[in-house]
Amino acid sequence: MRLGLLMATASLGLLMAGCGDSAKTTPAGSGKTKEKPDDKIAASLAKLSAEDRAAAEKQRDCPVSGQPLGSMGAPIKVTVKDRDVWLCCEGCTDKLTGEPDKYLIKLKDQ
Secondary structure (H helix, E strand, O other): OHHHHHHHHHHHHHHHOOOOOOOOOOOOOOOOOOOOHHHHHHHHHOOOOHHHHHHHHHHOEOOOOOOEOOEOEOOEEEEEOOEEEEEOOHHHHHHHHHOHHHHHHHHOOO
């Protein structure tokens, strides 16, 4: 039973290790206040130029991970098939460039 629980816990950790550091939390008793997701996104998007920020805000979500842009730091701009696409992190770049049509279809209305 313990081995099964240990394996399930390890598997969950691997699933959460995907894009960026979205699974990180502030330790209890660390004295730090936990940042609200909207505050983190706003701070991350503020690192972009006004033009890039407007484009990322219009796109809203990463077409690869589905995560809100800015939730894992400043979004990454990648150009595929003559189109600028915003990604949540560098980890999504290979998937987008490897199968651009699969992810560009998600941005069809944008």
